[in-house]
Amino acid sequence: MRTVTRFSTLERAEHIAVMALFVVLALTGFPQKFYDHRWAQLLTGWLGGVDTARWFHRAAGLAFGALLAAHVLRLVASVVKRTTSFSMVPTRRDFADAVQTIRYYLRLGDAPRFDHFDYRQKFEYWGMLLGSAVVVGTGLALLFPIQTAQWLPGQLIPAAYVAHSQEGLMAFLVVIVWHIYNAHLNPDVFPFDRSIFTGEISEHRLQHEHAIEYERLTQGPGAPASDNPYRRLSWPVQLVVAPIAGSAFAMLLPAIGVGVVLKAAFDALPGRRARRRDSRSPS
């Protein structure tokens, strides 16, 4: 079976590191959030007490922060050096793909064809990046409250406390619901999408799941590069616009689904359907 390389060794290592740190952070963090539940107390006991759990939480948090910083610095460098393809940055097309996919689910149209990363992958990547920035930033404020209050209002500390705890919960739920579905339970990949570990994707899957990229690759060296609007901007503008687009997409994807479903339901109202039929028929 022919395969195509999809992730570099560094990217695969990053994923494994995030996985491991995520497990440590969740195991040591949630007992603190849900301190008055029996399971939280038992878990804290198994971890060697709240102080040991906190030590691991902080160590893992600092490692996670370092990982995030290294990743972001690498991205910035690739933007400045103009070596990035911006294949992960959402464009107008991703919003359209999301809408079209939901319409396909509702049997209102055909499934869209995707390029190197589809809109779900972009959503998850940017959601992860945005969420990480929130938990790392608030985590640092909580780890160094005295230093934080030296420059900023004290009220930021309890605000950071709420944000850290709730963002952690949201990240956990998104992983449980969205990531576990897309990487494991989704019938297309069940039981387990190995790409992020092997770095490879089979030609068959590429053709099926990333048709636009597949066509470009099979056309050979003469094929036109994918048309990416971000390429045309200067790098300082790219550094501002790309994260804004990514964050906006990460926040808006759930709304897109709800919006499309609501619109479809509205269109399907009997009166409206009749009126549309009327306007189409020649009078």
Next chain:
Amino acid sequence: MFRPPGRFVLPLALLVVLAAAPAGAQTPPAVDNATCLGCHTDTSLSIKAGDGTDISLHVPETALAGSVHAKHNCVDCHKAMAEIPHPAAAFVSRRAMSVALTEQCRTCHFANYTKTLDSVHQAAVARGDRMAPLCVDCHGSHDVKKPSTPRTLVSQTCAKCHEGVAGAYARSVHGQDVSNGNPDVPTCVDCHRAHDIAGPHKTEWELRLPEMCGRCHADAAKMKKYGLSNNVLRTYLTDFHGKTASLRRDQGKPVNGAVVARCPECHGVHDIQKTKDPQSRVIKANLLQTCRQCHEGATDNFPGAWLSHYEPGLHKAPLVYAVKVGYSVLIPFMIGGLGLQILLHLWRLRGKA
């Protein structure tokens, strides 16, 4: 049918014992008080202790008159002395005699005697500390009175040894109110207990703390009387300090002896003042100093991190409130929205298969 023989023996025996119990006070004693006082009103009556000092055996005629034991006989407590002439008794000192005699209290007051066995005072007695308090040191020997009538009597009793803290208590919001006859404010024994007094530096005491204050301060009816919030315990427990206290408590030990800030770390122990009192440790002017007890190097903004037992709201800590409300909308929206897309996908696939 099987019937155990003598099934009435035990209840009958109990009845006999119960009937006999108050008899000590009613039936004529082996030796009546007049007989005792015949000798013991002599002011010069004494015996020589092992340490060379004289132990006076003088008892004033009215010794029991005002006490709760007024109807008792001398020999109810001084049982061995029912034998006349008295059996020989040698004591190293007057204190040694008290230690020996205090054992008599348990014959009637067994429950409280048993509690004292767990107390920090008994631990000192067991160590051989001759100054450690016995029943009679708090309750009196012949002049035993109701220990908490009036309630101010409690702290006066403890003050006999614990002078420093009793003074601080007397000046505190609790101590001042107890002298005004307030029945709600705590005296020493409401926090420390009366007989099973735990050492205040013992773990079990440390871990009991937030609830101890909460017994009154989380009581809505009681707090309403004084215009105080009964939300203080809840807001503490959901804060970082309170969570730490709860989780450490579950492990049954404070870690490295370091106890997280609980009620007294900020409000004081015996010298607790009204939060609006200029002397209060938690009034705005003093709060930074109070935080610095643990958070060395804290600056002016730092106390703002503590919401003073308030729930975040539009008027108090609006930023915290905004974050709270924001996430309580965002999380269900995010998870619900993504869940919807997954369900739609599965629904579509089902149709295909």
